[in-house]
Amino acid sequence: MSLWRTKPVSTVHADSGLARTLGTSDLVLLGIGAIIGAGIFVLTGVAAATLAGPAIVVSFIVAGLACTFAALSYAELAAAIGGSGSAYGYAYAGFGELAAWLIGWDLILEYTVAVSAVAVGWSGYVNDVLAAVGLELPAALRHGPHEGGVVDLGAVLVIAVLGATLAIGVRASARFNAAIVLVKLLAIAVFVAAAAGHVEPANWATFAPFGWSGIMAGAALVFFAFIGFDAVSTAADECVDPQRGLPRGIIGSLAVCTLLYVIVAALLTLVAPYTSLNVASPVSTALRNAGVTWAAPIVAAGAIAGLTSVMLVLYYAQTRIFYAMSRDGLLPAPFGEVHPRTRTPVKVIGLAGGVMAAIAGFVPLGAIAELVNIGTLAAFALVCAGVLGMRVRRPELHRPFRVPGGPTIPVLGVVACVYLMASLPAVTWARFFVWMALGLVVYFAYARSHSRLATDPASS
Numbered sequence: 249m250s251l252w253r254t255k256p257v258s259t260v261h262a263d264s265g266l267a268r269t270l271g272t273s274d275l276v277l278l279g280i281g282a283i284i285g286a287g288i289f290v291l292t293g294v295a296a297a298t299l300a301g302p303a304i305v306v307s308f309i310v311a312g313l314a315c316t317f318a319a320l321s322y323a324e325l326a327a328a329i330g331g332s333g334s335a336y337g338y339a340y341a342g343f344g345e346l347a348a349w350l351i352g353w354d355l356i357l358e359y360t361v362a363v364s365a366v367a368v369g370w371s372g373y374v375n376d377v378l379a380a381v382g383l384e385l386p387a388a389l390r391h392g393p394h395e396g397g398v399v400d401l402g403a404v405l406v407i408a409v410l411g412a413t414l415a416i417g418v419r420a421s422a423r424f425n426a427a428i429v430l431v432k433l434l435a436i437a438v439f440v441a442a443a444a445g446h447v448e449p450a451n452w453a454t455f456a457p458f459g460w461s462g463i464m465a466g467a468a469l470v471f472f473a474f475i476g477f478d479a480v481s482t483a484a485d486e487c488v489d490p491q492r493g494l495p496r497g498i499i500g501s502l503a504v505c506t507l508l509y510v511i512v513a514a515l516l517t518l519v520a521p522y523t524s525l526n527v528a529s530p531v532s533t534a535l536r537n538a539g540v541t542w543a544a545p546i547v548a549a550g551a552i553a554g555l556t557s558v559m560l561v562l563y564y565a566q567t568r569i570f571y572a573m574s575r576d577g578l579l580p581a582p583f584g585e586v587h588p589r590t591r592t593p594v595k596v597i598g599l600a601g602g603v604m605a606a607i608a609g610f611v612p613l614g615a616i617a618e619l620v621n622i623g624t625l626a627a628f629a630l631v632c633a634g635v636l637g638m639r640v641r642r643p644e645l646h647r648p649f650r651v652p653g654g655p656t657i658p659v660l661g662v663v664a665c666v667y668l669m670a671s672l673p674a675v676t677w678a679r680f681f682v683w684m685a686l687g688l689v690v691y692f693a694y695a696r697s698h699s700r701l702a703t704d705p706a707s708s
Contacts, residue, residue, distance in 0.1 A: 279501020287473020293530020317661030371402030435550020
């Protein structure tokens with residue numbers, strides 16, 4: 249049966265029709281672009297105030313460690329297998345079509361909801377800036393119907409602009425991302441320099457007010473801040489040297505971002521009491537309360553830039569996974585077509601952008617955003633397990649990068665991801681199972697019979 253058949257590694261490396269233009273530095277910047285955003289500018293304060301206190305620093309270390317296990321596993325599979333589709337592609341080669349479909353279905357939801365959620369946050373920041381200069385939009389254009397408005401216009405427009413950027417070409421998108429990354433790194437540097445002179449050690453007098461359970465709940469929440477490094481692996485078909493560049497891009501971007509998260513979390517909770525950080529813009533608010541008013545606008549600009557790059561890279565990753573699944577016959581064939589001039593999947597970009605803009609502009613996101621975390625953790629656990637499975641099934645496979653320590657790190661990755669998943673609310677699990685059940689219906693109603701493994705024996 250096709251659902252149990254795996255995709256041959258030799259077919260993963262076949263020409264996709266996409267342009268190979270991305271180098272290692274581009275991949276590192278893509279990773280930083282996807283990771284540094286809402287986590288450092290918003291979630292740090294919320295998690296500190298409501299869950300972990302100053303021990304949010306430990307929460308970031310725990311979440312970063314779990315991601316490191318997964319990142320090393322991603323790096324091994326990316327180097328050995330390559331191909332577009334992130335965890336989807338690895339599952340196809342290691343576990344078979346049904347597992348690949350479910351993880352791809354999971355990742356489509358993950359990235360779609362993540363972009364929509366970040367777009368709403370971006371719109372809020374921009375509206376605050378417009379209000380400060382007397383150009384505030386009418387309330388009807390700042391909120392969706394669920395909040396008494398008509399549409400969140402800013403969220404819709406930013407998704408449309410990013411979609412147009414992606415459609416132009418991956419080289420232009422990478423340059424745009426690099427420029428934005430530099431802006432937000434500058435903003436973080438300004439915060440560090442400004443906050444260093446206003447540290448109050450007394451703010452750490454009660455370091456872990458909510459205990460270990462609070463630290464772990466904080467880790468489960470700030471895990472959202474780390475999603476995105478896996479988006480680097482979706483760029484395999486557009487990478488000049490994927491077997492060398494992907495591992496470096498994945499591990500390099502995660503290392504840089506984890507260090508920045510820990511530094512900012514430590515300074516933020518030393519500059520301001522953790523109880524004061526449950527606000528929409530905790531970083532700039534903490535600086536203003538400390539009397540450093542000159543730095544607050546720079547940090548706000550960095551936050552807007554950070555959210556922009558997060559959306560761009562996650563939007564990019566979503567379209568590449570959708571494109572890969574279409575090329576494999578699991579989704580309609582027109583979405584597997586590449587524009588002859590730009591060499592980008594324009595139809596996928598348009599469809600995804602329309603759905604994300606509709607969600608961001610009109611639909612209340614609420615707790616559905618937690619699906620991003622559980623979906624990401626499920627994907628990471630599968631990738632870690634995939635390393636173990638591929639070592640048993642394909643020991644002869646050339647591995648330019650190999651996770652050190654034998655099976656220890658992949659096993660720790662599975663355990664850490666499952667442990668964090670267990671920290672999420674039951675309602676999140678219920679929504680996750682509903683989405684996956686819907687995926688099974690779509691698979692057996694359409695994808696299974698249209699799969700290339702089922703219809704083209706030469707591809708198996």
